[in-house]
Amino acid sequence: MVKSIKGEKADLAPKEYIEKLFDGEAENFEHHLVDQLHYCLPKKIGLLAVNLLQHLPVAEGKVALDLGCGTGLIGQALKPWVAEIHGVDLSKKMLDQAKKKEIYSQLVQGDILEFLEENHLNKNYHLITAVDVFVYLGVLEKLFSAVACRLAQAMKSVFLFSVELLEDDQVDYQLLPTGRYAHSLGYLKKLSAEHGFTVSHVEPTSIREERGQPVPGVIMVLNLS
Template structure:
């Protein structure tokens, strides 16, 4: 499988230069020029995945759905891991089910690139506070049930650079993190807050853990990259001890089930989350409308949920 860096080079200097012109035209919203230049690139380098993706996106912007789908599908054939995220484009065009739009390969590439500027961008540009919301929700859930805000073992799903571990510092005797992005994990490792870090998809990670080993599982803004959450919930229930807590934030959807938004993230409905919690063997300790981040200065609607294993 090609890496994201390989996908940005065709191996031919002339093709690469023309591709950069095509990208510039696309960024300037000259989609006709971008499509024409992308076709020229593919004449020179017909297996250049990024050029197929760009051609698909440019023709989609021109309203040429059939041509766009053809180009995007060719990109997917050449690079099934989909680190360029063409499945998202296909889903927007109605050529792929929304719950198949986001792959592990896309998320890994996205956050590998994002890692060096992740903390500063989230906390300053997006006013991100997912970990703080979860920590506060856990404190209140513990107070309501007259239990100490202290946990023997915690699993941090989609741990990123370690912001959640910072928010829980002092509350967990041990904490392990899991993430798809090795570059994010490198940053998390430097915090010194984790007892172990794992590069894996979170459901597969949970499936490999011992039954009843954790008192706490957290997932700060991680489920925005997952549509259906039934397997994640059931595996979390398996891994938690009796009365163990499962806390997370999601983006809010006011309809039924879940949807893929224009921001390339999934949003989940209150009814979906409550029904899934009950079906998975959890009691709802806290359910609140929150906003864990902003988009262009506007708070993004979300939910905070703290569940207790019963």
């Protein structure tokens, strides 16, 4: 937070910070986020699924991975389109809330990049989501590489994520005074091309409200080329 206020560079938020932050917010997380900050990404992801994810029918073997799954809001939106969903999150207390929804067949407490790189559960996923997750990660190269590896064997696979939008395309990412990261479209498109993805959908959206003002962002859908 000191670095964010001073405008100093930091590649990502420390795992200990994220875990402690969300453990403390878990019980009231959905009320605060949805009712007070007007968080609308789960609803928008659900609407996107109707048009973009119909090629992932509910069938044996269609498995989704929800990175930074939190209390399961995105899992709820995606459940009709896949047979099985796995969730990963640093916060045990957030996972406890997600478990109550009975959406996920597997819930793992851990770092999302370590989970992807360790080939945990030995699964090749048809859909990987990271919604409102990259706000805690600045550098995304390793993450994109790991996602591409986990999608590589799946036919018609999809990587769906959101970011807070950084308007300056000359800058890859920036740590904001809120302690969250914003990313530029130029950076995301460059990473997509470098890791074999085709950008199939870019949707400008408001992520949530901050002091009564909408926070600009985008939802992106990538397919392996």
